[in-house]
Amino acid sequence: MIIAVDGPAASGKGTIAKALARHYGLPHLDTGLLYRAVGVSVMRAGGDPADAADALRGCNFEAALLEDPALKTESAGRAASLASVHSQVREALLERQRVFAGQAGGAVLDGRDIGTVIAPEADAKLFVTARPEVRAQRRFREMESMGAGVGYDAVLADILARDERDMGRSAAPLCQAEDADLLDTSDLGIEAAVQRAVELVEARTAQRF
Secondary structure, three states: OEEEOOOOOOHHHHHHHHHHHHHOOEEEEEEEHHHHHHHHHHHHHOOOOOOHHHHHHHHHHHHHHHHHOHHOOOHHHHHHHHOOOOHHHHHHHHHHHHHHOOOOEEEEHHHHHHHHHOOOOOOEEEEEEHHHHHHHHHHHHHHHHOOOOOOOHHHHHHHHHHHHHHOOOOOOOOOOOOOOEEEOOOOHHHHHHHHHHHHHHHHHHHOOO
């Protein structure tokens, strides 16, 4: 069984995807980490993730980079958003994601184009979202706990800018797949959001199996 979980930054899609993977005993891939790895690789090489050539070179990162805590920083997120705009970068990372999705038994993948590009054949698709202000508050609290001195207004501005880039890019823009179920987590706690996600997946898979 393949489960695709898409959505914008700080919507809760990663938390939900991990919970679904545990629930169904499936491997999980946060595809955003691949793009964060590209962004960090570019920055460490002194390049610009907004430059297509620099970003493409950043795709040759070592697998060990995916475990680097630096990928969780806000600067890595911004770099990933800039790098992911380039169609060459998305093409370079496409096969790695499809191989993961196609492994025996299935998998759970979360990102921004899983249900539309990476695994359009997924058995269940969720589009997880939340109001921008809610997502910014979540990210702000997360950064506060990490000791990052960034104000809420700056975090909200970054969320809105990232949404615009992700939805406006020509290559695999962020959008809800036609056959994806919408899950708005704005007013849901983690347990309630996960429970609702399981219910949606169960309803979809009941129709297929």
